[in-house]
Amino acid sequence: MPTERFGRHVPPQDRRPVSWYAPIGLRQIAQQQLWSTQLLHNLDRRETFHGPFELIDLRDADTGGGFGFDFVADTGDGGCPTYAVARGLLAPELVAEGAAAPLPEGRLLILGGDLAYPAASPEGYQSRLVEMFELARDGRSRFRPVAGDLPADAPFAPDQKLVAAIPQNHDWFDSASTFCRYFVHDEKAGLVGARAPQTRSYFGIALPHDWFVLGFDFALTGDLDRQQFEAFGRLVTSGQIPRGAQLVLIYPEPYWTRPFASLLRAAYPLRFQRFEHLCAEHGLHVRLRLAGDLHHYVRERLAAAPPVGLSCDLVTCGSGGAFGHATHCVEVTEPKVLQWASEPDAVPEELRGRIVLGRVRDAAQAAGLGLCVEPAASTCPAPGDAVPPAAPVCYPDQATSHRQARGNVLALLRPRGERWWASNLAFALLIGVLLQACSGLLAPWLPWPALLQGLAGVALLFTALMLTTDNDPARAGRAERAWGGVLGALLLALAAVLGWGLAPLRPALAAPGAPGVSLLPVDGLRVLVFGLGSTALAVLAGALGVGAFLWLLSCVAGRAVTNTSSALSLQGHKGFLRFRVHAGGLEAVMLGCDEVPQRWVPRHERSAEGLPWWEPAPGEPPLRWRVVDRFEAVRSLADAGIAGQDTAQAR
Numbered sequence: 001m002p003t004e005r006f007g008r009h010v011p012p013q014d015r016r017p018v019s020w021y022a023p024i025g026l027r028q029i030a031q032q033q034l035w036s037t038q039l040l041h042n043l044d045r046r047e048t049f050h051g052p053f054e055l056i057d058l059r060d061a062d063t064g065g066g067f068g069f070d071f072v073a074d075t076g077d078g079g080c081p082t083y084a085v086a087r088g089l090l091a092p093e094l095v096a097e098g099a100a101a102p103l104p105e106g107r108l109l110i111l112g113g114d115l116a117y118p119a120a121s122p123e124g125y126q127s128r129l130v131e132m133f134e135l136a137r138d139g140r141s142r143f144r145p146v147a148g149d150l151p152a153d154a155p156f157a158p159d160q161k162l163v164a165a166i167p168q169n170h171d172w173f174d175s176a177s178t179f180c181r182y183f184v185h186d187e188k189a190g191l192v193g194a195r196a197p198q199t200r201s202y203f204g205i206a207l208p209h210d211w212f213v214l215g216f217d218f219a220l221t222g223d224l225d226r227q228q229f230e231a232f233g234r235l236v237t238s239g240q241i242p243r244g245a246q247l248v249l250i251y252p253e254p255y256w257t258r259p260f261a262s263l264l265r266a267a268y269p270l271r272f273q274r275f276e277h278l279c280a281e282h283g284l285h286v287r288l289r290l291a292g293d294l295h296h297y298v299r300e301r302l303a304a305a306p307p308v309g310l311s312c313d314l315v316t317c318g319s320g321g322a323f324g325h326a327t328h329c330v331e332v333t334e335p336k337v338l339q340w341a342s343e344p345d346a347v348p349e350e351l352r353g354r355i356v357l358g359r360v361r362d363a364a365q366a367a368g369l370g371l372c373v374e375p376a377a378s379t380c381p382a383p384g385d386a387v388p389p390a391a392p393v394c395y396p397d398q399a400t401s402h403r404q405a406r407g408n409v410l411a412l413l414r415p416r417g418e419r420w421w422a423s424n425l426a427f428a429l430l431i432g433v434l435l436q437a438c439s440g441l442l443a444p445w446l447p448w449p450a451l452l453q454g455l456a457g458v459a460l461l462f463t464a465l466m467l468t469t470d471n472d473p474a475r476a477g478r479a480e481r482a483w484g485g486v487l488g489a490l491l492l493a494l495a496a497v498l499g500w501g502l503a504p505l506r507p508a509l510a511a512p513g514a515p516g517v518s519l520l521p522v523d524g525l526r527v528l529v530f531g532l533g534s535t536a537l538a539v540l541a542g543a544l545g546v547g548a549f550l551w552l553l554s555c556v557a558g559r560a561v562t563n564t565s566s567a568l569s570l571q572g573h574k575g576f577l578r579f580r581v582h583a584g585g586l587e588a589v590m591l592g593c594d595e596v597p598q599r600w601v602p603r604h605e606r607s608a609e610g611l612p613w614w615e616p617a618p619g620e621p622p623l624r625w626r627v628v629d630r631f632e633a634v635r636s637l638a639d640a641g642i643a644g645q646d647t648a649q650a651r
Contacts, residue, residue, distance in 0.1 A: 004127035008135055008613055011600045015079030015127060017323060018118045019418050020566035021427040025118060032119045032173040037220050045176055046217060046225045049200040053231035055212075055240060056164070056197050061107065062208035063158060066582035068104060069207075071250075073112025073168075073292025074318035076128035081574045082321030084596045086136035087612055088625055089576055090192065096591050098627030103578055103589065105141060107161060108205070109194060110215070111183075112292035113168030113252050117322060120167075120174045125182065132321075133192050139610015145193030152187070161194040164203045166215040168252045168293055176201055176219070202228055204235055209635075211581050212241050215250040216272065222253075224271040232275055236282050243283035246586070246635050249276075253293040254316040257331035259477060260358030260369060267345040269354035277353035280340065285310050287586065287633040289357075290577075292318035294561065295325040297395035297575065297590055298332050299629055306340040313631060314357075317577050317590070319395070324570035326554055327394040327401040329561040334359040337366055395592050395628045396573040404570060408550040411567035412543040424567055431491075431546060432539025434460050438492065439499035441506060441534050445527060457492060464488035467546070468553060470562045480559050487549050494545055495538075502534050571596050575628060585634040592628035595621045 005014060019025060061067050070089055075082045088094055089109065093102035116124035143161035156162065165183045167176050183196045190196030202217040214232060216224060224232075235241050255263070255272070263270070269277075279286060285308060295318040305312040314336060318325070336359050342352040360366045396404070412431075415423035436442065437456035443449035465484035469476035473484070507526045547567075554564035575592035597616035616622060 004123040006123075006127055006131065008131075008602075010127075011602075011614060012079030012083040012132065013599050015082075015132075016417060017078035017569050017571070019416065019423045020118075020323070020569075021412065021424040022418070022422050023426050023430055024422060029118050029173070033169075033220070036173050036175050039175055040172070040220055044219065044225055045180075046201060046219060047227050049227070051199065053200065053204070053234070055235065056162075056203060056205045058108070058156065058162075059206050059208055059210075061156070061158075062581070066580040066587075067108075067208045068106040068578065068580050069108035069110060069213075070106035070576055070578050071110045071112060071290065071317060072320040072576040074114045074295050074322040075111075075320040076114070076116035076124065076132070077322035078569070078571055079128070079132060080598050080600070081571050081596045082128065082132045083136055083600065083614065084593055084623055085320050085574050085576055086133045087623060088591060088593065090133070090136050090138055090141065090612075092138055092140045092142065094578075094591065094625060096589075096625040096627055099589070103591070105143070106578060107143070109161065109163045109192070110213070110250065111163065111165035111191075112250060112290070112318070112320075113166050114170045114292060114318070114322065115165070115167075115179070117170055120171045120176070120178045122178050122181070125178050130182075130191065135613035137192055137610075138612055143194070146188050146190065146195050148188060150188055150195075156195070156197075161192065163190045163192070163194040163196050164198050164205060164213075164215060165196075166203070166217050166250060166252055167201055167219075169220055172220050200228075200231075202232075204232065204241075206241075207581050209581055209583050210242065210245045211248065211586060212245055213248045213250065216252065218252045218272075222255075222270075224275065226271070229271040229275060233278060236278055236284065241282075241284060245284050246633065247279060247284055247286045248288045248290060248586070249286055251289065251291040254289075254291040254314070254331075256289065256314050256336050256357045256359065257294070257316070258358050260337055260356065260360050260366075262475075262477075263356050263358045264369075267343050267347070268351060269343055269346070269356075273354040273356055274351065276355040277340070280307050280355065281353065285635075286312055287635075288313050288315060288588075290315045290317065292316070292320070294318050294331065295322045295565070296327050296401075296573070297592070297628060298327060298392050299590075299631065300336060300392040301631075302336070302338055305338055311633065313633065315577070315588075317575075319573065319575045319592070321574060323566055323568065324396070324404070324573055325561050325565045326405060326558075327396060328398040328405075328555070328558055329564075330558040331359065331561055332392060332394065332398075333558060334361060335366075336360075337369075393629045395575070395590065396594075400573075402555055404568060405551055405554040405564065407568045408554065408564060409544065409547040411550075412547050413540075416569060428539050428543035428546075431460075431463070431542035432535055434463070435491065435495045435498060435538040435542050436535045438495035439502075439534075439538070441499055441502055442531055444506075445531075457495070460491045460495070461488040464491055467550070467563050468560050470560050479557070483553055483557060483559055487546075487553075490545065490549065491542070494541060498534070498538055498541065502537070505534075506530060571598065575625075585632055587632050588630070589627055590629040591625050593623060593625055595624070597621055597623065 095102050116128040144159045167179045171179045203215045205213040294316050297319050298316045300314045302312040338357045346352045412424050412428040415425045434456045464487035465473050468484035469480045550564045553559050572595050578589045580587045597620035599617035599620050600614035601617045603615045
């Protein structure tokens, strides 16, 4: 776990990215996750929120020209990319290549979770999120900091910035305590001087022109809790969200990248699936499903999503500052299928309706599930399925992602500025020691050699399984577990080769303690040299072997997207989404920065104009933003008329 540093004298480059393969950090992360999961099982914080759950009402916030808001997720890993993204988000007007005019700062900032790594804590939030954003603020912004004596029922003023957020899994590693401190418990404690009006770890926002943004909290369960499901359900059934309204659903993870079959729970659908079905039954249109969690940008489109046939974009945007994930993984390349159906065996009947959206391997697997890959095909079962185009929009593009994956070969041998015992190099050392023990080379001088050799072999097999299943063998598919078996077999074979190849070089000495035998100092030195040399060779062979296998696993199989990406600690291709809601629909622009400066220096003229505190050091690339993707969700005139009538009645 990193030791946090604080204050404006600590530049972004000194807030190092997390070394995800460091054994010390892995143990502490696993320990925190286990504690939080056990606590959540017995006391779910989401069920402790009380009082009415109400929409944050911004329906009158369009004063001309539309209403703008931004979305960013997965910040707070490396200081350099997090600060660069914060600079872009908080610039009063952002100049971007491909944009016809400077893009104004959004009034509403939505944070999609995983705000500080490797685990939530007051220190982690302060060093990796709060200070990075506060020191990126620009005094020329049209938004003023919220007053400390602001009344609780004060209306939203046009010069007040607003912030809303949902937690992801890393935010729950302290049971979402730090998250709630900043975004739930005190409206005036919001980030960057903004108001944080939400009262729970999830939120609903009514935007102008009958657009609604709903942000969900899965905690560590992969689903809504019952209280959250009922709270959102009341917004729909009571008419607070009117018929014909357009929805943006923000999830803590892109669940549509899960295998379709894993999302089918017989007779007891997941609550978020039932909620989407409830929305469709009441004439609401989901136009955008948005999430972070995977640290890249990918957009796919359901061209005619059932039941009404409107388009829906599936967007993963976790480019806020964490290490980059590959875009050539199966989570991206495999087609997505949406099914509108029911569970006839569900009890009571209100559990029957559900919408399932997930990925399938190919058309043959879809057919085996009773689905179809082509929405217009005559074999599509009623009420219908749909999939997006075969080629999603990716950032970085898949060719670049393939090239970057080659870095896995040497990734475990690079400490990347960290002390070796807190870096990926420590994992390479662990693999080497296990290979050495499994090889039996030091058996003559070790107690219980057969036991140690067997335990080392088991540890190698377990490590291989964890690597290929992204540390979750229980939820992984058969393909991931099979790759784990292959890697485990290769590691055992490598240990055998090391034992066979180095055995002739082993000092020909009798084991210590044998009758009439005593090791001379020179003999002990020979054993020590042999032991250190063979271990060093095992470390090198193990690091290169595991690294090469991770490259193969990524580029050939497209599996284990997290473990084949985290060792690379990629700092480039970061960005965020900027939206504008207007009478005609929703416009979205993905803004990306290909190359992030890796050294920053204080800005001398900041005190005079309130400019951001740091600027790129001489010789570093400038902050250059460009439009990576642009898309729009256009609403029909019929829906606009229906929603307008229902909204007038609701008010």
